[in-house]
Amino acid sequence: MYENGAAVLQMKKVFLKSEKQDRKKYMTRIRTYDSKSEEMSLYVGKGEVQSFSLDAVYECIFEAEEGRYGCEGVITRRYHDQDGEQIVLRIQNGLYVV
Template identity: 35%
Template structure:
């Protein structure tokens, strides 16, 4: 459905009391969307350590019909044969 769409991931809030708010917008592309899990798998060229698992992120997906935005958390960040993958929920 959203596979191969470009996306941007940006931290909007920190959960930890002394956490760092990263205001950089990270470019990504959607590699998989799983509506039953409410998860989006994103591929990024940025270092995985740039993304905190202790923050709230906004994901904006550019579709052919416009831009969709949702807010959630990163569940996982890992490397596989596709590259740097982020699981967003």
């Protein structure tokens, strides 16, 4: 549905007081989107996978044929495999139109 589309990911809020909020915008590419589990798998840039916090809320903005969408969620997994560096974003409160 949204696969292979570009997405911009940015930290919105951190959970730990000791963690500094990252203001950088990360250019990613959507690998998969699962509406049932409300999870999105994203390819990230080389060397960036460890930059993503597992203790923060991120906003993801992307474009599709139907328009521009956004969502907020938490990263549940960060990993590297033969396809490259990836993260999994668990979406909270669904998608919204931007």
